[in-house]
Amino acid sequence: MTSTRSVIVIGGGVSGLAAAWELRDRAEVTVLESDAKVGGKLRTGTLAGVAVDEGAESVMALRPEAVELAEAVGLGRTLTDPAPAPVTVWTRDALRPMPAGHVLGIPSDPAALAGTGLLSDAGLARLCAEPDRPPTPLTEDVAIAAYLSERIGREAVDRLVEPLLGGVYAGRTDELSLRSAMPGVAGIAERGEPLLASLRGRPRPRGSFVRGIEGGTGRLPLAVARASGARVLTGTTARALEPTASGAWRVHAATADGPLLLTADAVILAVPAFAAAALLRPHAPAVHRELAAIPYASTAVLTMAFPRDRAGLGALPDGNGFLVPPVDGRTVKAATFLSTKWGWQAAAAPHLFLLRASVGRAGEEHLLDRPDRHLLRAALHDLHHAVGPIGEPLAARVTRWDRGLPQYTVGHAARLARIAEGVAALAGLEVCGAAYEGVGIAACVATGSAAARRVLEGARAAVPG
Ligand SMILES: Cc1cc2nc3c(=O)[nH]c(=O)nc-3n(C[C@H](O)[C@H](O)[C@H](O)COP(=O)(O)OP(=O)(O)OC[C@H]3O[C@@H](n4cnc5c(N)ncnc54)[C@H](O)[C@@H]3O)c2cc1C
Structure with missing residues (x-):
């Protein structure tokens, strides 16, 4: 028996939802998500009538957390391996496996x-x-x-x-x-x-390093949110935190209908570091400074659908796509041949060839300062050089991820230790998410679950006698 009866999770990305899932049946959980939908970087949209991932498109299979969570929330049968293919690098003017x-x-x-x-x-x-x-x-x-x-x-x-x-x-x-x-x-x-x-001398892992979800990885957060039983308030942005005299936390939030005030025994901040920094500024200035100092890189994902019968597509090279080293000075940093990599996407649209390209690394913000159509043009120019004439897409979408990926710069581990020490001094408050111990979905699930367990342990420790 614990004393924690209510927990507010701020941030409905996969980290926050993993925390909500861990707390199911053990606490009354409310998830606050500023966007209209949960999922954060896991977002599946529709292009030319086909489901396409606009953010993350696979989960790490070498560690268990994400795959196990998908199985636990009923998505086990949708887990799928990519077509086997070597990593290919587009460098020195050729695609090289x-x-x-x-x-x-x-x-x-x-x-x-x-x-x-x-x-x-x-x-x-x-x-x-x-x-x-x-x-x-x-x-x-x-x-x-x-x-x-x-x-x-x-x-x-x-x-x-x-x-x-x-x-x-x-x-x-x-x-x-x-x-x-x-x-x-x-x-x-x-x-x-x-x-x-x-x-x-190291043993090589067997099997695929990553797995996908048929229908898109965006299904994962929706399924976790549903299965967790948590109350999920979308369109709700946490603006400020306030400790109460009784040791609880009050959260001031903004919604389209006006301000909302919620109180809970514990709060988990499952938001990017800069958002957590803003919320913690009045309560832990040193933690605020450390969190605010974690840099982020912005990227854009360009998803395109080409008609399969168009001349040139038959000549697409083997493989699931390619990566590009910055030293070669291209606009795209990676391309994924979705219709080759994922059988479910080929089956969903046999008449189309779906492809996604990514643009933007740390220090390449200038590449993203262009309107969508210019970005698409530049990406098509690169793709044309890499794989041959692929023509014009029937449909295309640019999804921008402003400050989408935290950068673990030199000294990150020491910074995390200082953050952990500062957060430990705030009873009933925890942080989790991509900013800390791994940006991949599996690592995010692990931090969310661990934050939830710390909340439960903190509550146990607080029970007198
Ligand atoms: C383009 C791209 C591709 C990627 N591809 C992969 C991949 O293939 N495989 C992989 O493993 N990883 C991938 N990643 C990384 C991975 O997707 C992310 O690191 C992970 O999903 C982050 O989850 P999170 O819950 O920590 O944060 P987020 O997904 O950022 O979720 C945080 C949530 O908090 C909300 N929020 C923020 N502030 C507030 C507030 N004040 N109040 C309420 N809500 C708030 C946000 O709207 C957001 O929904 C990719 C990332 C990007 C950007």
Whole structure:
């Protein structure tokens, strides 16, 4: 038996909904979501009559949290594997598949790169010549590029690792933290082991790294919200928090119908760091500063539907799409051939070829300062060069994710420790979300569940005697 009877979750993205799910049957939960629908970065729309994901399009299958949640809320039968295909990089003017067995672009077998053209001869020679002598064990966090350039050479970082990290974080290796964005590699560095030899000895995971949801990943938040039994108030933006004399929290919210005041025993902030910072400013100025200092990258997802019978499409290359290193100076950072990658999308619209392109990494905000039609034109120009003449789309949509992805820059882990300490001093308040311990859906589910468990534990600890 706990003393927590009511919890307000602010933010109806997958993190907040995972918290609501964890609290089901154990607390009365209200979720406040400022948008008209729950889901946050998980949003499925319709293009040319077909469901398409406008944000996240797959969940990590190498860790269990997201897949288990999908199964628990009744979506197990809709989980689906992508068509098997290697990661392909569009670089040095060609689409070049990456040999299997890499860790975020770091090859475990550099010799397998020979003949792929991914690197110049000099770049490949440098990669294969990782200094034998293990470096001094790393004692503090560094930028990924700072560590990797010394190990495998700058060209391998630019053309192999950078496109992968651009895909996951929309981030740059010169700024992202080795410890937070590549914890496994950081472990090797901290033990002072040689990098490539250590990766070579690792067991390779079997099966697909990611899974999709038939009908779109946007089904996941809707199903979790429903199954959690939580009261979900969409179109409701939390504006301020106020602790009450009895140790509860009051939330001042704004809705289309006017202000709304809600009180609960505990509050979970499941919003981006900048939004949590604003709400915590009066109560924990130091936490506010730390949260406000977490940078974000903006991106745009361009979804396009082409008629399949159009000349040129028959010549589309194999594979599920490609990633692009920033060093090549293109507009698109990635493209996904949705109709090849996901069987359910091909089946839903056999007459169409669905494709999505992403634009925008940290430091590329200028690319997004253009109207939608210019952005589409620039993306089509790149696609034309990468895959051949693909003509004009029948339908297209640009979805902008302003400050969509938090950047785990050098020192992120230490920052998290300071945030955790500051938040722990606020009884009945927790934070969770993509800003903390992983931007992927599975990691977000894990932080939401953990925040909910801390709320329940805090309540238990507060029960006298
Ligand atoms: C374009 C893109 C593609 C991605 N692709 C993948 C992928 O394929 N696989 C993967 O695993 N991950 C992917 N990610 C990352 C992943 O989708 C996100 O990190 C994750 O969904 C974030 O969930 P969240 O709940 O922490 O935050 P959010 O999804 O941002 O949810 C927070 C919610 O809080 C609401 N909110 C904010 N302020 C307030 C307030 N004051 N009051 C009330 N509500 C508020 C927002 O409207 C939002 O709905 C992608 C991200 C982006 C941007």
